[in-house]
Amino acid sequence: MVAAMSASETDGKSVDAPTGTPSSREARRQRTLLHTAPIHALETNKAMWEGDWEVYDMRRLQMSAIETTLDHQGLEGGISRRSLSEAIAQVAAQMAPDRPRAQHLEAAERVLSHLLNEASGSEFLYPYQELIGTGFWRRRLHSVKVLDQRQTEDGSLVVRASAEAINLLIGALDVDIADAQKAEERLLDQYIQEGRFTEAQKSAERARLRSAQYVTDISTFLRIIRQDIGRVDWSGEVLDEIKRASQHLEERARDEAAMHDVLVGKLDTITEPDQRVVMHDLIEIIMGCQRRHRGLHGLLMRAEEEIPAEQLRQRFAPPASIASISMGRDVLDPLLVLPRKIAADLTAGFFERLMGVRLPEIIDLFHLFDALLAPRREFPEDERDVEALELDAEGVNGTFSAEAIEAARQILDTTRVRSARLSELLSQARRVRVDRDQVIDLVRLSALWAYAPEPVTRHLELTTMPDEMRSIRDGHVLSDPDYGGDDLLVDARVAEVGGDG
Amino acid sequence: MDEELLRQAGRLIQFGLQPRLHPGQDREYKELLSRFRLDLEFDETVRAIAEGLGLEVAATSDLGFFLAAQPGSVFAYTLGTFRRERGTAASVDDRLLHGLAMVAIVAYFYPNARDIEHAEIHPATARDVDRFLRGVCEDLKRKQKDPDVLIDQPEFEQAWHLYLRHPEAVETTDRRRAQRGALSIFDRCLTLLDERGLVRAQKDGQDVAYVPMERMRVMVGSVAGHYAYETLARHRRDQQETELK
Numbered sequence: 001m002v003a004a005m006s007a008s009e010t011d012g013k014s015v016d017a018p019t020g021t022p023s024s025r026e027a028r029r030q031r032t033l034l035h036t037a038p039i040h041a042l043e044t045n046k047a048m049w050e051g052d053w054e055v056y057d058m059r060r061l062q063m064s065a066i067e068t069t070l071d072h073q074g075l076e077g078g079i080s081r082r083s084l085s086e087a088i089a090q091v092a093a094q095m096a097p098d099r100p101r102a103q104h105l106e107a108a109e110r111v112l113s114h115l116l117n118e119a120s121g122s123e124f125l126y127p128y129q130e131l132i133g134t135g136f137w138r139r140r141l142h143s144v145k146v147l148d149q150r151q152t153e154d155g156s157l158v159v160r161a162s163a164e165a166i167n168l169l170i171g172a173l174d175v176d177i178a179d180a181q182k183a184e185e186r187l188l189d190q191y192i193q194e195g196r197f198t199e200a201q202k203s204a205e206r207a208r209l210r211s212a213q214y215v216t217d218i219s220t221f222l223r224i225i226r227q228d229i230g231r232v233d234w235s236g237e238v239l240d241e242i243k244r245a246s247q248h249l250e251e252r253a254r255d256e257a258a259m260h261d262v263l264v265g266k267l268d269t270i271t272e273p274d275q276r277v278v279m280h281d282l283i284e285i286i287m288g289c290q291r292r293h294r295g296l297h298g299l300l301m302r303a304e305e306e307i308p309a310e311q312l313r314q315r316f317a318p319p320a321s322i323a324s325i326s327m328g329r330d331v332l333d334p335l336l337v338l339p340r341k342i343a344a345d346l347t348a349g350f351f352e353r354l355m356g357v358r359l360p361e362i363i364d365l366f367h368l369f370d371a372l373l374a375p376r377r378e379f380p381e382d383e384r385d386v387e388a389l390e391l392d393a394e395g396v397n398g399t400f401s402a403e404a405i406e407a408a409r410q411i412l413d414t415t416r417v418r419s420a421r422l423s424e425l426l427s428q429a430r431r432v433r434v435d436r437d438q439v440i441d442l443v444r445l446s447a448l449w450a451y452a453p454e455p456v457t458r459h460l461e462l463t464t465m466p467d468e469m470r471s472i473r474d475g476h477v478l479s480d481p482d483y484g485g486d487d488l489l490v491d492a493r494v495a496e497v498g499g500d501g
Numbered sequence: 502m503d504e505e506l507l508r509q510a511g512r513l514i515q516f517g518l519q520p521r522l523h524p525g526q527d528r529e530y531k532e533l534l535s536r537f538r539l540d541l542e543f544d545e546t547v548r549a550i551a552e553g554l555g556l557e558v559a560a561t562s563d564l565g566f567f568l569a570a571q572p573g574s575v576f577a578y579t580l581g582t583f584r585r586e587r588g589t590a591a592s593v594d595d596r597l598l599h600g601l602a603m604v605a606i607v608a609y610f611y612p613n614a615r616d617i618e619h620a621e622i623h624p625a626t627a628r629d630v631d632r633f634l635r636g637v638c639e640d641l642k643r644k645q646k647d648p649d650v651l652i653d654q655p656e657f658e659q660a661w662h663l664y665l666r667h668p669e670a671v672e673t674t675d676r677r678r679a680q681r682g683a684l685s686i687f688d689r690c691l692t693l694l695d696e697r698g699l700v701r702a703q704k705d706g707q708d709v710a711y712v713p714m715e716r717m718r719v720m721v722g723s724v725a726g727h728y729a730y731e732t733l734a735r736h737r738r739d740q741q742e743t744e745l746k
Contacts, residue, residue: 154525324614347600
């Protein structure tokens with residue numbers, strides 16, 4: 001029953017109207033063969049990619065992707081897409097250590113994107129023929145899932161492997177998983193009893209995979225039920241299935257506990273280090289299975305309690321179920337041919353209902369900070385003309401006119417005869433009629449320059465100040481309508497150092 | 502009057518108003534959610550209070566307690582508000598384009614009924630959805646014989662025509678997407694959806710890929726989907742009636 005459940009869940013929808021799942025063994029084998037098709041496809045496709053991918057074994061990378069996912073696949077757990085990508089990249093790195101890391105990552109991305117069917121329309125769909133009745137063939141379409149992403153209770157997304165993907169690792173035909181698991185554990189028990197530990201190791205590994213497969217299968221089943229609990233068939237089949245799974249797990253728990261005891265007992269008698277390692281491994285694997293099964297049993301018991309209660313509730317208050325609606329064909333297509341106004345109303349209504357509720361405004365420092373740093377409001381898009389500035393070509397005197405330079409020189413030359421304060425020089429500059437501002441600037445800047453002159457090649461015709469001009473700062477404060485600071489004492493007299501202030 | 506019951510009902514509603522919170526992240530939330538699903542009295546109390554607040558319970562699952570605001574409720578977040586809050590003077594066309602973009606995003610994530618049922622998760626970038634919508638619109642253009650709108654009857658312009666008129670991407674000198682292009686419309690919608698816990702960003706860089714969250718599946722599969730379906734059905738009926746006259 002469980003195997004059929006998984007087959008119909010992963011079978012997808014047939015192209016023609018389904019009149020019952022194909023129960024013939026041949027059809028099942030066909031479908032099982034198809035499970036390897038995605039794995040081979042990627043290896044074949046790599047020849048068409050740009051660049052040299054020869055060195056990467058895509059099949060091996062895909063299998064390790066499934067193995068890694070499985071290692072993290074507890075009950076509702078899985079592995080984050082990023083961690084999985086990193087893990088695959090590392091395997092790729094082992095295949096091609098001299099290639100750049102970027103290429104390893106790209107190989108990993110291609111593998112993941114393929115297995116997760118991320119590209120639009122890239123589902124793994126395979127047609128096959130089914131024989132029904134006497135000699136009548138019908139075409140069906142089988143959908144294969146290898147990995148998929150699921151949202152967990154805490155809102156994170158995890159990658160999980162499907163039951164069929166686990167089959168790829170085990171390499172077995174499609175059989176009833178519960179039976180297969182039981183058989184494997186019985187075999188394991190036998191090997192342990194007989195002391196055939198090498199075989200036991202191999203068997204334990206298969207048992208581990210079967211256990212993971214079973215847990216995946218049942219938890220998927222439970223998830224489907226819980227998801228749309230309003231639409232599940234309440235004829236009692238669901239509860240029967242859960243009961244059967246519970247019983248299976250109880251049986252497993254007993255067998256595993258017994259095996260555990262035997263192994264621990266034997267561990268005392270074995271002294272060889274190699275054998276002890278094997279024993280420890282076996283004990284670990286069995287304990288892993290026990291943990292997994294306990295967890296699943298817990299889930300099942302919870303489901304057993306909640307489902308009848310839910311059933312009772314529905315008699316009084318049928319829940320809003322998730323309707324299957326074809327957004328493409330039934331909404332987008334008709335919407336696009338609506339006239340503007342009606343389309344606008346419809347999309348507004350859809351938007352509001354999709355959003356659900358307005359986010360409450362949370363005033364706290366972080367949000368305030370975000371609000372302050374939010375991008376500025378958009379402005380209407382008219383392009384504003386940027387003024388092209390007209391720039392005159394710079395003359396040899398910069399922007400200073402010849403008259404201004406001459407006037408400044410005259411003012412500053414007076415300091416050859418006697419020293420003068422900057423304030424005095426500036427007031428003289430203010431009395432100049434032509435290019436007054438330029439003269440003021442020249443006088444001021446020259447005085448400043450003279451305070452800390454730097455050796456520089458000078459062109460005589462540019463000099464506004466006498467060579468020997470120096471400015472001294474002696475504490476007087478400049479009182480000037482436009483400038484502040486020190487009232488420098490400017491002196492261009494030669495020889496006498498420490499002259500009058 | 503059981504005050505504790507009322508208080509807890511209020512708590513659950515508060516949790517429901519936080520779209521990025523998940524039951525797995527908060528024990529109290531998880532417990533209240535469980536109680537809602539199993540205890541009929543609690544269920545009725547919560548729904549009554551919610552209704553009083555202008556809210557309805559869209560759906561519940563292990564993955565969340567999903568509320569929807571009734572039209573006109575203070576909790577409603579309208580397309581107009583969205584456009585006003587985020588910048589431009591919202592014209593009718595601007596709102597229509599953003600609303601259309603939202604429908605297109607949802608249709609891209611869940612094209613078929615099966616995708617909603619099975620909670621399929623496939624990533625999408627703004628570019629992907631634009632390409633998809635453009636393709637559908639181009640298809641319509643090919644099928645229509647007389648697509649150009651009469652000058653004196655602009656109200657008859659169909660939504661697809663409006664979309665194709667809009668530039669796809671307006672390149673700015675520093676190669677960022679300008680504010681006007683279709684791609685920036687999708688950027689804005691996806692960013693909003695991310696903020697509201699309806700999608701989640703997966704990859705970084707210029708072309709961010711988003712995946713749909715359970716919240717989107719639920720809102721589409723319940724209130725939003727129903728509304729669209731019924732509105733379109735009503736429109737079809739009205740059209741048929743006018744044609745018969």
